[in-house]
Amino acid sequence: VPLNQLHGSASPGEAEKELEFFFPVEHTLAVIKPTAVKEHKGKHSRTCIPSLWISFQNNCGPHSYKILMKETNFTHEMATQFYKAHEGKPFFDQLVNYMSEGPSVIMILTKENAVEEWRQLMGPTDPDVAKKSSPDSLRAQFAQDILRNAVHGSSNKDHALKSIEYVFGESLDGYSSICPPVFYAIYKKQ
């Protein structure tokens, strides 16, 4: 019986399914919060991407993410909705004011185990704790205090998909890694 030793996907649709099977990926929502955007925005940047992003890239080590990003100014209402789980906590009003005080950079990060790995990279909520337990983390390096802690990351896969849909205003259902997205940048660390 002749052996057929090679396989090639039959169509772009099939290719996408097969790629997902062999290289499963996860999405997470990452936010560079307003103070971090303001402080680290390149002086001559016309692209709205803060120069802090370069530092983030240098912190990624061997990780490589596929990234969709855009700049968004959260309204008071959006910030209230985004952090609804914290409503009633003593810092809630401050948090909503902070998140709506200027532009944030919002990103969909895609890779295997993206949720957990981005949270590891961010470090603990409180930068004082982060400086002790994970000095290389983004919060240890860039956060001002526990409120103005530079970055956000979804806490689980479900939360990630819901908040991506909320802040990007569209579902990822039709998202394809083959069709170029509207906002995108590819980062691959050597």
Ligand SMILES: Nc1ncnc2c1ncn2[C@@H]1O[C@H](COP(=O)(O)OP(=O)(O)OP(=O)(O)O)[C@@H](O)[C@H]1O
């Ligand atoms: N004790 C606090 N005082 C002031 N602000 C706080 C406090 N605890 C949390 N926050 C703010 O609320 C945000 C959400 O808190 P949460 O407990 O969900 O932390 P997190 O999951 O590390 O942060 P995020 O949801 O932003 O990724 C924090 O990132 C921080 O900006």
